[in-house]
Amino acid sequence: MQNVILVIHLILALGLMGVVLLQRSEGGGLGMGGGDGGAVSSRGVASALSKMTWILAICFIGTSLTLTVLARREASTSSVVDGIAIEAPATDGTSPLGSDLLPPSAATPTAPAVDPLTPPRAE
Numbered sequence: 001m002q003n004v005i006l007v008i009h010l011i012l013a014l015g016l017m018g019v020v021l022l023q024r025s026e027g028g029g030l031g032m033g034g035g036d037g038g039a040v041s042s043r044g045v046a047s048a049l050s051k052m053t054w055i056l057a058i059c060f061i062g063t064s065l066t067l068t069v070l071a072r073r074e075a076s077t078s079s080v081v082d083g084i085a086i087e088a089p090a091t092d093g094t095s096p097l098g099s100d101l102l103p104p105s106a107a108t109p110t111a112p113a114v115d116p117l118t119p120p121r122a123e
Contacts, residue, residue: 002070009063016056023049 024046 002067002074005063005066005070009060009067012056012060012063016053016060019049019053019056023053
């Protein structure tokens with residue numbers, strides 16, 4: 001049931017996008033809708049497109065609400081956060097990289113340590 005409503009919802013979304021893009025903007029932005037009117041006047045087309053937009057929008061909102069209600073019915077009473085199992089890291093007193101954040105090869109200095117805060121002595 002939910003899949004059928006979801007397919008209808010997606011079709012309504014695509015239809016709504018198409019109808020909105022077909023409508024003439026106030027400034028005639030895309031250059032469409034001009035001319036002498038022909039068989040169908042621009043006022044008649046505008047009202048038909050606006051009515052179609054309203055119908056598609058109402059149906060789209062209706063399917064959105066229906067999908068929300070169906071999803072809530074199928075959901076369990078627990079929260080999504082309750083389903084996440086957080087495992088505490090094993091603490092055996094040793095860290096994988098030694099006492100600092102550098103890898104073991106970089107942690108062993110090859111040169112004597114120099115304190116950056118102490119100025120060098122003049123000999």
